[in-house]
Every structure is written in C-alpha cells, then in structure tokens.
Amino acid sequence: xxxxxxxxxxxxxxxxxxxxxxxxxxxxxxxxxxxxxxxxxxxxxxxxxxxxxxxxxxxxxxxxxxxxxxxxxxxxxxxxxxxxxxxxxxxxxxxxxxxxxxxxxxxxxxxxxxxxxxxxxxxxxxxxxxxxxxxxxxxxxxxxxxxxxxxxxxxxxxxxxxxxxxxxxxxxxxxxxxxxxxxxxxxxxxxxxxxxxxxxxxxxxxxxxxxxxxxxxxxxxxxxxxxxxxxxxxxxxxxxxxxxxxxxxxxxxxxxxxxxxxxxxxxxx
Amino acid sequence: xxxxxxxxxxxxxxxxxxxxxxxxxxxxxxxxxxxxxxxxxxxxxxxxxxxxxxxxxxxxxxxxxxxxxxxxxxxxxxxxxxxxxxxxxxxxxxxxxxxxxxxxxxxxxxxxxxxxxxxxxxxxxxxxxxxxxxxxxxxxxxxxxxxxxxxxxxxxxxxxxxxxxxxxxxxxxxxxxxxxxxxxxxxxxxxxxxxxxxxxxxxxxxxxxxxxxxxxxxxxxxxxxxxxxxxxxxxxxxxxxxxxxxxxxxxxxxxxx
Numbered sequence: 377x378x379x380x381x382x383x384x385x386x387x388x389x390x391x392x393x394x395x396x397x398x399x400x401x402x403x404x405x406x407x408x409x410x411x412x413x414x415x416x417x418x419x420x421x422x423x424x425x426x427x428x429x430x431x432x433x434x435x436x437x438x439x440x441x442x443x444x445x446x447x448x449x450x451x452x453x454x455x456x457x458x459x460x461x462x463x464x465x466x467x468x469x470x471x472x473x474x475x476x477x478x479x480x481x482x483x484x485x486x487x488x489x490x491x492x493x494x495x496x497x498x499x500x501x502x503x504x505x506x507x508x509x510x511x512x513x514x515x516x517x518x519x520x521x522x523x524x525x526x527x528x529x530x531x532x533x534x535x536x537x538x539x540x541x542x543x544x545x546x547x548x549x550x551x552x553x554x555x556x557x558x559x560x561x562x563x564x565x566x567x568x569x570x571x572x573x574x575x576x577x578x579x580x581x582x583x584x585x586x587x588x589x590x591x592x593x594x595x596x597x598x599x600x601x602x603x604x605x606x607x608x609x610x611x612x613x614x615x616x617x618x619x620x621x622x623x624x625x626x627x628x629x630x631x632x633x634x635x636x637x638x639x640x641x642x643x644x645x
Numbered sequence: 646x647x648x649x650x651x652x653x654x655x656x657x658x659x660x661x662x663x664x665x666x667x668x669x670x671x672x673x674x675x676x677x678x679x680x681x682x683x684x685x686x687x688x689x690x691x692x693x694x695x696x697x698x699x700x701x702x703x704x705x706x707x708x709x710x711x712x713x714x715x716x717x718x719x720x721x722x723x724x725x726x727x728x729x730x731x732x733x734x735x736x737x738x739x740x741x742x743x744x745x746x747x748x749x750x751x752x753x754x755x756x757x758x759x760x761x762x763x764x765x766x767x768x769x770x771x772x773x774x775x776x777x778x779x780x781x782x783x784x785x786x787x788x789x790x791x792x793x794x795x796x797x798x799x800x801x802x803x804x805x806x807x808x809x810x811x812x813x814x815x816x817x818x819x820x821x822x823x824x825x826x827x828x829x830x831x832x833x834x835x836x837x838x839x840x841x842x843x844x845x846x847x848x849x850x851x852x853x854x855x856x857x858x859x860x861x862x863x864x865x866x867x868x869x870x871x872x873x874x875x876x877x878x879x880x881x882x883x884x885x886x887x888x889x890x891x892x893x894x895x896x897x898x899x900x901x902x
Contacts, residue, residue, distance in 0.1 A: 423763075507749075508748075508749075511744060511746060511749075512742045512743075512744060512746040513746050513747075513748055513749070515708060515742070515746065516740070516742055516746035516747075516748075516806075516809075517748075517759075517760075518708065518735075519706050519707075519708065519735055519738065519740040520735065520736075520740075520759075520760035520764075520809070520810070520813065521732050521733070521735040521736040521760060521763070521764050521813070522759065522760055522763045522764070523732075
C-alpha cells in the first residue's frame, strides 16, 4: 500500500529534543533506504516504461545542455589560464595540456556536470513531483491501478543515471576545447599536438573512475530529487522545500561521493 | 434534470463498514463508522469540513489504513488485502478528486489513456481511441480531447476527471466534493452527470459533499457525519426532519432548490 502515512511511531513528547532529533534522523534514514530498495525492486521488473525513460532522458539532457556547454567551456578556459603562470615559473608551459586533461577528466568534468544537473534537473524533479503530490496527481495514479512509483520515480532515476555520464563526457570534451583555445592563443599549439598531449597522461583507470563517478552522481541526483518531491507535503510551501532540498542534498552528497571515490580509486593507482 | 429512480439491489452491499476508527496523532477523526453501500445506490455523505469525509473514502480506496474496524469492498477485506489484489480492486473503483487531479503534463486524451493502457493490456490503437472518445463524449467534452488541463474550466476539469475514472468501467464511484468551487449552473450540470453515470454505467457511488443541492439531487440516501459517526441516515427528508441542533443549522444556511 503506497500511502503517505508515516510508518514511524510518533515520538513521545517527554523525550529530550536531542533524542527526538536523533530518532527522527534514523527514521528518515530508514525511509530513504526503503525508497532506494523500492527503486531497485521496481525498476527492473516488468512492465517497463521504456517510452517514459526515453522522454525523461531527453528532458534531462535538453534541460542542462546549454548551461553545461557554457560552463564546461569556461571551466576549461579559465583553468588553463590560471594554471599557466605557475607552470611558466618553471618553464613548463608545455605540460599545460597534460595538466588540464588530468584535472578535467579525473575531477572537473563529472563534478561540474553533477553540480549543474543538481541545480537544473534535481530541482526540477523535486518541484514537479512535489507539485504532483500536492495536487493529488500521484494519488490519482495510485487509485487508478497504475504504479506511480514506477512511472514517476524509476523512469527519472534511470534517466539521470544514463544521461549524466553522457553529459559529463560532453563537458570534458567542451572543457578541453576551452583549454585548447587558451593554449593555442598563447603558445600557438596546433589542435593535433594539443590533443596528443592531452591524451598522453590519461589511463584507462581515469576514464573508468570518471564514468563510475558520473553514474553514481546521476543516480544520486535522480533519487534525491524524486525522494524530496515524492514525499513533499504542506502545500505550495512543500513544493518549494522539495525543490530546494533536492538541490542542497544532491550537491552535498555529490561532494561526499567525490571524496570517497577519489580515495578508493587512489588505492588502484 | 429530475433524478430517475435508481435500480438498487438492497440484498447486495458492495461496501460494508463496521465500527471503523481512524485517528491522526491525537486527533480522532472517525469514531465508530457503520455503513452499507448497496449495488446501484448513490449514497451522499454530508458533513462539515474537517469531519473526516475524505478520510473515509481514502480508506475505502486503500489509500489510508483504518486504525480498527472492518472494511469490506466488493468482497475484499481492506485490512488484510494483498498489494496485488489491491491493484486489481482499484481498477473496479473510480475516484473523482476534489481538484480533479488531472495530469498537468498530458493532454486530455493522454490523461484518459494513461490508466487504460496500463490496466487493459493488448488493446489496439483503434480500440484505445474508440474507448477514449466514447467516454469523453459521454461527459460532453469530446471537443477538448487535444487540450491541456490548464486550458479547461473548473467544470470541464471535473468532467474530464470523472471521464478518466469511467474509462475503466468501475463498479463503484467515489466522488470527493464534486461541486466544490463551481458556479451554481455548473454544479447542476455535475449533479446531472453523477446521476447519468449511475444510470448509464450502473455504478454504486459515495458522494462526499457539504452542498445540500448536490445531496438532494444525487443521493438515494444521505448519511450525516457528526462527531466522527453517522448520526442520521435516510432519505433527504428523513435526515433533515429532525430537531438535532447539529443538523438544523446545516440545512438552514444552505440553498436548497
């Protein structure tokens, strides 16, 4: 039964505020875990919503495309420009393409893409589902014998998990292009020489860790946005809170995950 | 339009509720509800705002669970029903929401097709189109088929909402405040539509309202919800032929044709 009722027993009023907060925190964690468990349980069981997944992939990609293009280019250009003086001190500006490629592929591209997508896609998912909850559209799906969780949550989470890695690859390419513009403007390096220098220090592990990161970020953005929206309440105020919560929580988790994945991949280097 | 006498089978209750209790925290909402809805009957549940009328139909549709008591819908015990059976049961129950709850991002056609394609497998495109157009025609809104919900008036949204539930041929209809927020003329049209649905689709309905005109023109029986219980149940005249001080003001401050 997919009710909006809390399954957690109400806390006794005489408990201290700290204990109440602690208990609420664990109750929330349990709710999030059951939400994620439900995603894995329903997403890969028929009937599949292929058409809606494709639509959500398109929406996710289109929503962020312009911003990611601009941001990726600026990040690549500025990073190259700001790194030049430090390398110039050692007469090592020829290392600039290698430095840029390592920074962009290993860290900046997935991170920038995830942060942009958290703001654009995560907030949009949170607000959309929150608004559907408040206007009883989710209830309407439920009482008509359809599965709103599968249609609304599974499709959106799958879409962000698929599209964010693609966007991150695109961001990396655009950022490298931004870096090239700066390098060729200052050193007159050819495109071919720049690209050869870019890929020279890159290993398969760099691509692999970047891809894994993007997949994890995509999943996080989708699941957080959906969770905030799906369980939003308190009318229009709740919709705003869902959108805001989706962005803040997703961004925070993205940084935490970045740190963990960097540590883990460091062991394999 | 005058209400045509309905064919009610008083030997065949489709919903049976006994001693139903429901609270939210310290707030006691339903306190010992007993109710029978018979096959083919329109039962109006009247009561002030916040008395738990909507909670009652949410329990009937399985959106909320009762704290205690027995709720039987089309032979299914709602306290012990399995998820799979609940999904199947819901197809047999139509729920018309107070604010229509149309899907904003879909056209009227897509709104109607949404439950149909997911619950009636193997339908051809032509069959889906025929079913959609036929039910939309029944509520008099075939011309809005390609419009978005935002382009419809309040009354049209209500009608499309009802059409969306009728497309699955439900045996029970639950109307949550069907005339709330509508002008008097549109209210009469919605009341007529509720009666037409009862006759044409042979449904049994629970109509939640605080609009006495709606209650009088659609209800075969009225149940007055007071202090969490049904205190007066009967025909419109039977319910309001009382000296109960909690019922009288309700009647006196409402416009009844």
